[in-house]
Amino acid sequence: MGQSPQRTIVHVDMDAFFASVEILRHPELVGRPVVVGGSGNRGVVAAASYEARFYGVHSAMPSVRARRLCPDAVFLSGDHAHYREVSERVMAIFLTRTPLVEPLSLDEAFLDVSGTRRTFGEPVALATQLREQVLDETGLYCSIGIAQNKFLAKLATSEAKPRASRSGPVRGSGVFHLTPDAQERFLASLPISRIWGVGPATLARLQPLGIDRAGDLLRASPKVLAGAIGEGAAVRLIQLAQGLDDRTVTPDADPKSISQEETFARDLTDRDELHGHLVRQADSVAARLRAHGLRARTVHLKVRYGNFQTLSRSWTSPRPFDGGHEILGAADGLFSRIPIDDGVRLIGLGVSSFDAGDREEQLTLDSMLDGDGVDRELRDRANSAVDEIRQRFGTSIIGPASAPGLHRTQGDQQWGPNAP
Amino acid sequence: MLRGDSLTITGSDLDLTITTTIVVSGESDGEVVLQGKLTADIIRSLEAGAVTVEAEAHQAHISAGRSKFDVVVIPSEEYPNFTDVDGEQITIDARSFEEGLKQVVRAASHDETRITLTGVLIASEDSGIRMVSTDSYRLAVRDLPSAAAVLGEGDQVLVPSRALNELSRIIRNEEQITLVIGESDIMFETGSVTLRTKLIEEQYPAYRNLIALERSNRLIIDRLSLLDAVKRVRLMVSDSSGTATAVRLNLDADHVELVAENPERGRASESVDATYSGAQLTVAFNPDYLIDGLDATPGEVIFLDTVDEERPALMGPMDDDEFRYVLMPVRVS
Numbered sequence: 001m002g003q004s005p006q007r008t009i010v011h012v013d014m015d016a017f018f019a020s021v022e023i024l025r026h027p028e029l030v031g032r033p034v035v036v037g038g039s040g041n042r043g044v045v046a047a048a049s050y051e052a053r054f055y056g057v058h059s060a061m062p063s064v065r066a067r068r069l070c071p072d073a074v075f076l077s078g079d080h081a082h083y084r085e086v087s088e089r090v091m092a093i094f095l096t097r098t099p100l101v102e103p104l105s106l107d108e109a110f111l112d113v114s115g116t117r118r119t120f121g122e123p124v125a126l127a128t129q130l131r132e133q134v135l136d137e138t139g140l141y142c143s144i145g146i147a148q149n150k151f152l153a154k155l156a157t158s159e160a161k162p163r164a165s166r167s168g169p170v171r172g173s174g175v176f177h178l179t180p181d182a183q184e185r186f187l188a189s190l191p192i193s194r195i196w197g198v199g200p201a202t203l204a205r206l207q208p209l210g211i212d213r214a215g216d217l218l219r220a221s222p223k224v225l226a227g228a229i230g231e232g233a234a235v236r237l238i239q240l241a242q243g244l245d246d247r248t249v250t251p252d253a254d255p256k257s258i259s260q261e262e263t264f265a266r267d268l269t270d271r272d273e274l275h276g277h278l279v280r281q282a283d284s285v286a287a288r289l290r291a292h293g294l295r296a297r298t299v300h301l302k303v304r305y306g307n308f309q310t311l312s313r314s315w316t317s318p319r320p321f322d323g324g325h326e327i328l329g330a331a332d333g334l335f336s337r338i339p340i341d342d343g344v345r346l347i348g349l350g351v352s353s354f355d356a357g358d359r360e361e362q363l364t365l366d367s368m369l370d371g372d373g374v375d376r377e378l379r380d381r382a383n384s385a386v387d388e389i390r391q392r393f394g395t396s397i398i399g400p401a402s403a404p405g406l407h408r409t410q411g412d413q414q415w416g417p418n419a420p
Numbered sequence: 421m422l423r424g425d426s427l428t429i430t431g432s433d434l435d436l437t438i439t440t441t442i443v444v445s446g447e448s449d450g451e452v453v454l455q456g457k458l459t460a461d462i463i464r465s466l467e468a469g470a471v472t473v474e475a476e477a478h479q480a481h482i483s484a485g486r487s488k489f490d491v492v493v494i495p496s497e498e499y500p501n502f503t504d505v506d507g508e509q510i511t512i513d514a515r516s517f518e519e520g521l522k523q524v525v526r527a528a529s530h531d532e533t534r535i536t537l538t539g540v541l542i543a544s545e546d547s548g549i550r551m552v553s554t555d556s557y558r559l560a561v562r563d564l565p566s567a568a569a570v571l572g573e574g575d576q577v578l579v580p581s582r583a584l585n586e587l588s589r590i591i592r593n594e595e596q597i598t599l600v601i602g603e604s605d606i607m608f609e610t611g612s613v614t615l616r617t618k619l620i621e622e623q624y625p626a627y628r629n630l631i632a633l634e635r636s637n638r639l640i641i642d643r644l645s646l647l648d649a650v651k652r653v654r655l656m657v658s659d660s661s662g663t664a665t666a667v668r669l670n671l672d673a674d675h676v677e678l679v680a681e682n683p684e685r686g687r688a689s690e691s692v693d694a695t696y697s698g699a700q701l702t703v704a705f706n707p708d709y710l711i712d713g714l715d716a717t718p719g720e721v722i723f724l725d726t727v728d729e730e731r732p733a734l735m736g737p738m739d740d741d742e743f744r745y746v747l748m749p750v751r752v753s
Contacts, residue, residue, distance in 0.1 A: 333532035
């Protein structure tokens with residue numbers, strides 16, 4: 001698909017992510033300044049709650065300085081494995097809207113939702129629902145910026161962010177849409193320090209020329225700019241100041257595993273119902289696998305019971321796969337040997353052992369073994385068609401007929417418990 | 421279960437049931453259900469010599485020398501009642517049956533998503549018995565033409581390979597083995613042991629055209645020379661998880677060259693003398709599947725017939741047609 005002139009890019013940034021996750025685990029910390037990061041002499045702040053930010057504490061600041069600014073703050077050393085787990089849940093929610101999700105870090109991602117208007121409605125409605133779903137399912141707030149490209153979407157997010165106060169965050173709009181009409185005015189007054197790539201060195205060269213705002217960049221002589229910061233940088237800055245940025249949203253470079261989990265509002269004991277969830281998970285995991293251009297060889301199944309006891313089973317194929325059909329087949333085999341009488345609270349499906357390319361492929365006798373032949377090529381073509389349709393119309397526009405809740409509409413929750 | 425001096429031990433997971441009878445010094449008849457793994461572990465740990473087992477309602481006492489174990493028993497009324505399998509009986513030579521099992525069982529699939537392929541087909545064939553297994557990457561066929569009694573024409577059953585794996589461990593210097601084929605179960609009786617298992621009630625795929633396929637290239641080679649060479653070059657392509665990537669065979673007039681390459685480790689090659697007739701060809705195989713085939717094929721000199729680098733190869737001994745191994749190549753680019 002070519003570059004559409006009318007792109008809609010969404011930038012999502014979790015609010016004080018690490019600190020908020022800690023407060024969720026430690027409700028006694030609600031309302032207190034919380035700082036996550038290295039607590040030693042050379043430690044650095046990884047995240048600060050809005051209560052702490054009010055005192056001037058921010059991430060990347062030496063912990064020693066943070067302690068001086070806010071002696072009452074609770075300092076936590078951080079639990080990266082847990083943050084990663086929460087992050088995966090959040091990213092999985094994003095993936096219900098579009099396969100084009102590019103995580104920038106654990107708490108930040110770009111989504112290209114250009115094609116999903118028909119399914120999820122206007123971008124602001126999509127973002128508002130996405131934000132509510134993240135809050136419902138994880139208890140975490142996020143801020144969302146919407147614009148025509150990555151650069152502007154990220155700027156828009158800052159407009160949606162909460163402000164720090166002594167008593168915690170003063171919630172902002174949560175969602176900010178920088179429309180093409182408002183773009184010019186917005187950029188004209190934007191401090192150049194907020195343009196990507198403008199660091200202290202560039203700033204020091206531009207300010208003597210009287211360039212403080214993005215609008216000043218457009219009024220300045222390109223030659224003078226090029227003389228100050230080099231031609232390449234000058235061209236790039238002028239483009240950004242015009243709001244031009246054609247970088248695409250590309251899914252994460254090379255993950256080690258891809259998985260999807262679902263927690264149910266009540267414990268499930270019906271195999272068919274659970275199978276239905278596996279169908280959808282297999283389809284979704286396969287779609288992400290293909291979006292990365294990968295093929296996997298191992299399928300993991302995870303089942304958590306009502307009493308939180310958790311079982312994990314896996315199976316490795318001699319032959320790499322990227323289709324929902326193969327993943328589901330393996331998952332069903334694993335699932336059939338897991339007892340579920342005690343009630344299943346969570347079910348998850350994942351794949352790993354990636355084969356990047358077509359370097360080697362164990363061929364099979366299938367096409368010659370009568371009755372068990374699988375028309376692989378036909379299936380591959382169907383998968384590609386599904387991928388293309390989803391890029392244009394959104395993830396939930398098409399799916400396996402055997403998956404429940406295929407035709408979900410806005411506001412439905414695909415990956416978590418509904419409110420009782 | 422103790423009757424006189426005869427002790428019958430039965431273990432089962434409901435799909436697979438194994439029973440053995442041994443001679444003991446019995447004091448009084450009775451039966452008890454013990455926890456299988458625990459009991460086996462206890463017995464195995466005891467010092468050599470006589471062991472005494474006394475059973476009461478809720479406990480059993482296992483003692484030997486100065487060791488004593490009082491173990492909790494399972495109420496015997498909870499133990500399932502296994503009736504004998506009713507059906508056609510076939511008695512065949514145990515030695516060749518065991519040999520056949522070892523040749524074919526390894527080619528059966530472990531993929532539980534393809535239940536059919538986890539079974540070994542036992543079928544009547546030309547007044548003998550044929551065993552077939554495949555995991556869709558290779559296929560092994562063994563004929564037991566000299567079997568004394570045979571299945572009816574067209575009869576076939578699909579037996580879980582797991583059960584046959586157990587069986588091949590159990591058969592020990594027996595002369596004969598009897599198969600009793602029921603509606604949905606099969607029972608194997610040999611010596612003092614019986615093993616019964618549920619049958620896989622699925623249609624086995626038609627496989628004959630895999631063997632019959634016309635192949636214009638033939639390599640004739642000393643089996644053990646090739647086996648040793650494959651094992652050596654495999655070192656270069658096996659990873660820590662025990663799986664290996666492909667080994668290439670360059671087939672040419674009077675020898676075959678094996679090449680195994682891994683960008684992070686290096687390259688191994690070895691040339692083995694052979695007779696080759698056909699077009700010059702490079703074909704790649706998973707070395708583990710190749711080794712399995714070379715292990716299973718009997719005889720000193722074998723053939724490896726190929727069509728091209730993408731269609732199934734066929735391996736077998738030069739001097740008879742009891743065993744055939746079909747092997748699918750790996751596509752390398």
